[in-house]
Structure formats: structure tokens, C-alpha cells
Amino acid sequence: MDENLIRKLEILAESAKYDISCASSGTTRKNRDGGIGSAHGWGICHSFTADGRCVSLLKIMLTNYCMFDCAYCINRHSNDIPRAGFTPKELANLTIEFYRRNYIEGLFLSSGIIKNADHTMERMLRVVTLLRNEHHFNGYIHMKAIPGASDELIAQAGLLVDRLSVNLEIPTERNLKLLAPDKDHQSIYQPMRHIQQHMLENIEDRKKFRSAPKFVPAGQSTQIIIGATDENDQQILQLTSKLYKRPSMKRVYYSGFVPVNSYDKRLPVTQEVPRTRENRLYQADWLLRFYQFDVNEIVNDEHPDLDLSIDPKLSWAVRNPHYFPVDVNRDSYQQILRVPGIGVKSAKLIVSARRHRKLNLDALKRIGVVLKRAQFFIICHEMKSFKLQDASPEYIKLSLQDTVRLTGPVSEQQSQQQPQQQPQQLAMVW
């Protein structure tokens, strides 16, 4: 019986693992009523699997039986994989046992669709209710809202869990129809809107009644698959920035397409997961959320795709030389934030440190600025001249390419030789 339980856990973890979301942040909740658990501001990663992804929540499916037949999904109806299911009680107990040993921050509950959306949602709700009311569990719970589930069930779930999410998966309706005939964007956006409405109403309610329970305090998130269809980065990032304009949307995850379906003609034949592109998209995502960039500055009709050889911030800086040099001792925080090699932390340190004295290169280096990048774009105290004037965009680009990441482990030797040679040669040409 014990071995059975382990086997079940394995099957359902295998089915859940392609969901990228791992965040357990956004809620701070103290332990209440002598129960178990708390939610800890920015979330804690408790382990890391061999693919370098973190394990924060017990990411699991209630069942991996599914009626739908989405080509990109491992749990599609026509796929030949072992199927299993937990009873709500089993899963609740398991969560508590893992939590008591500090293995996890909480539960990330997802499910294949059985019978219909409402039936599935009700079963998931039973697990969450058990955890919150029977076990007095105060930890983090992330639950998937099933596309097409009724508004009532979403309202009920939102009061119990910290985050609800609906996965968009395919950015355009046309491609979604092609790969997932059972789904349409309407059924995905509908629950998203419901979640947002309830959340905004709840915020109003809480202004009147301080003790009213919170509705999805950590907001909602979604996921987009990269590389399974032919959308370009501009389409993806435009969609992302639209989603971020909604008040409840906290994160958009990008999932590089892992070939889980080798025989389907509708899917591209890929050997490698598009990791570099995924990484660049996350970098662009960060620029949107923390660096006050507008999406049209990163991708536009002229540059519909992100440059894979350099990061999007550097790419923007090279395209806009008129914006530089930035004087770290005078210019505003927003301007300093735009310099490649200066992140949010260093920018904040610079702004507070320069009130005491003028900053020179040494001070910047100690603060943590990556001078290798930043030197082309700044002027500071005791600096002889502004470097960008002596360097062409091509020179900067080539000298700052992260070759190691691009070439991968196969040709590591080559990449070690290249970076030293290229800039020198080019410098001579110039």
C-alpha cells in the first residue's frame, strides 16, 4: 500500500511538472489559532531539482485523467501514460506531513478535467477546504482555476487560497484553436476576469470591514508556452504587457516547449528546449515590471524579436546612444536604472550614497555595478572621458556577448577562447 502511494505521487508529479509557476510570494500571514504554518512575504524555495528549478510548493495534480486533447500537453486524452488520482483526504494528509518537515511552503494544486469543469473544481475545493478548516493550515495554497468553471466556485475558492491561476498557454486564438480544439480564449479570459472582479470588490469590502477575509491575496498568474507555435517575441510581449496592466495579474511565466508529443504533425519538430529565448523573454519581463520600460522600447515593428546574443536592456541601450552618457552623480534614479550593468539594488545604493560624496569608479565597483557593461554608458567623478564616443555599437555588442550561455556545454572550449580575441581585433579596426 505504501509503495502504491509513492507510485501515485510519482505519476501525478510527472504530470504536473510542466507547470512552471513556483512562486509562493505575495502573502504574509502569521500563524493563527494555534494552527500550523505561515506565509512568508517573498516565499522560500525549499529544494532545487537537477534541472535547476526550485521546489517551493508541493506541485501536484489531483488526477491526471483528462477529457481534453491539447496537443502541447502531456496529459492529453490521447496520450499513453499511466493515470492515477488522489482522494482529497490523502492529498491533504500528505501536504501536512511534508509541511511539518519543512519540505514545502504549501500546495500547488492542479487537475485534469474529469466530467466537466465544475465537477473538477469541486473536487479540488474539497482538498483546500480540508487543509484550511480541518488541519488549520496557514501555509500557501496556489490553485488552478479550471477554464469554464462557474463564477460561484471561483468566488468560493478565492477566499480559501492565496493565488488562483489560469494558463493562457498559446498567445493567439488561431493557434490555440489549432492545437487545442476543446479550448478557446473566451473560456480562459472569463475566469481571469471573474477573479479580478472579485478581488477588486473584496478590496472595497475590506475598506469597510477590516476583518473580512481576503480574496486571492497573492493575485493571479498565467503561463505562455514558447516555441510550440509561430508567434514572435513582439506578439508575446505585447500580450504580457497588456496582462500586467490588469491590477490582479502578478506574474506571466514563459515555458520553453518541451517536446512531449513526438507524432503530432501540428507541432514543430524540436530537439532542444528554446532556453535562450525563454531567458531573454524573462529579462524583458523584468524590464517591464521593475525597470519602468515600455514594451515598445523593447520590441517594435523594426525589431520584432529579441536579440538572442545580448540581453534586452543592453540591446535597447545600443540602439539608443543619444540617451547616454548618464552621469551617476547627477541624473535621476530612472535614468540610472536604464544603464546596462546597473540593477535596481545598485541604482538605489547610488542614489543614497551620492548625497554624501561624489562617486568614482572604485566606489561604483564596490557598490556592485558591473563596470564591464556600465563603463560604456556612464560618466562619474574622476573619469577621464565618456567611452561610448570611442566605441561603435557593434564593438560594444561583440565585446559584451555572453558567449558561454549561447554555445552551451558542447563547445565550451571554443567559447573560452573567443571572447578574449574578438574585442581586441575589433578595437584595432576601430
Place this chain on the structure above:
Amino acid sequence: MVIFYYDKTLEGLLSAVFDAFKLKKSPEQLLTQGDIAPLFATDIHHVETRNSKYERVQLAMTKRLANITLRQLMAVWFSELPESDHLIFRYLCKTFRSPSSIETDFADPDVLQVRQIAQKVSKECEHLRQFVRFNAINNPTHHSNDHSTHMAGGEPTASPQSEKIYFAVVDPIYNALPLTLDFFEDRFADQKWAIYDSRRQYGFFYDLKRVEPFNLLEQDDLLVNDAINSHYLTEDEQFFQHMWQRYCQALTIKERLNPKLQRQFMPKRFWHHLPEMAMSNNPTSNITDQQYRATISNNRPDNITKQQK
């Protein structure tokens, strides 16, 4: 060369700050009893730790420094790094000499270093919150009353759940454990737990009411080679550990293997306390026993001291 001798306590250090202003001397080294004074020592002063001295310095600190800076200085003290006491000393002297606050003057090496060491310590705290792994054990005091470890924790109760103690062994490079206790106390409020720092040979025990420090005695067999004696584990403990390990393996996407990234986020020095990384007792793992032993030997203290530098 001016040398101060003090007793290596925080109160002593604050008294030294007091003496520095009282005697108008700025020492170049802070030493403790037993340290040998350098050759060129011309002026040796022994700091006497007294309430009246350090309380005045404490009061001045709370007046002049923000709470976050006070916490940072505490973290620097708990880092136990060599020279960290002198750093705190210099920081305090600069604060009291300067007419305005120096807390944001990050171009000053001392101010920046306080911040950076505090960051390192808080990162170690985060590592503890991440990688503490509790093992459910039966209360060892019931097996061996004559040893009387300090874990008795009040009157013995009969119910089996309260007899369970969730026990974890940690080995942090900085003395970060005391800084994380609030977190564990809040989160695991309804279970008895204990965390033992095997490097510093002490730990903390929570008895459902308060957290108290404890020591393990020499003859206790609870720990064997810094791991928990399996004799004490509850019956289902190994089952859950095995389950967790298989779960973590199932969660790995084979197409995206990136062990370097894994090591970056989860340094190897934590692995020998993590059940999911215990490969030796797992027949399905493709990592051989020899490799497993190699990882274990990498975790030995001599390797860790290298990282510390």
C-alpha cells in the same frame, strides 16, 4: 600602536567604544585575553565591561541609528568573522563622530562592508529557512532518562503526537540560527521541534510554549557523525523521506538538466542533511555509490572553510 583588550562579548565591545571616547584613543587592534600583543604595541588598555558603560552606548545607538542598521550590526556580530568586531567598533566610532548620519554613505568602505556582511548573514538565514529538514523522532529522554538531555521540556505527557519531536541538524557557516528562531516558532507553533547546530555544538528546542537553548551531552547517541541515529526515528519517518526523494526526482524535467544551476541555488554543503539528495539508499538512482561518497567527502569542514574565505 594602541591595543584594546576586551572579553569578546557584545557588551565588552560596546564598553570598548565608550573607553575609546573617554580616553580619546583609537585602537588599531581589538584583542581578547590570551591573544599575544604585537611587537610594536606601545599602549595597551584593558577594557572593563560595565553596565553603566555599555548601556550609555546602547542608548546612543538607538538614538542615532535606524532599526535596520541596528539589525545589520547584530548580523555582523553573529557572522563571527575575524575582524567583524573591529568593523562594528569603527562603524560606531564614525557614527558618533559624524554630525550627520553615515548610514547611507555607501562609498565609505566600512559602511558598505557592514551592509555586505549583513547581507551574507541574512542569506545564511535564508538558507536555514530553506534547507532545515525536520526528522520526526521519539523523544529521546524517554528512552534514556539517566542521560537527562536538556530536552525534557516540562512535564511528560502521554499523547503520542506530543511525544514526537521534529529534530533537525544544521551546519551554517555563520552563527545564523538565533536570527531565524522567530520564523520557526511562528510557522511550527503546534509541534515540538529542535534545531541543532553541529558546528557550534548547541541548539534550540521549542516545547510548544517557548524556545530555549540546549546542548547535547557527550554520551548521547542521538547524533552519529552529525546525522540522526536511525534508531530514534519514528516508524513512518523513513517512508516520508523516501517519498519526498522520489517526488523530487519525478519533478525533474530530463530535457532541461542543469546540475550547475542546481548547485548554485543549493550549495553542496547542505546536501548531506537533505533527504532528497541522499542517493545512497535509492536503488533507482543512476548515480553510483562511489560518486555519492565523493559528494559526502566534499561536504567535510575543510572544504567549507575554503568557501568561507
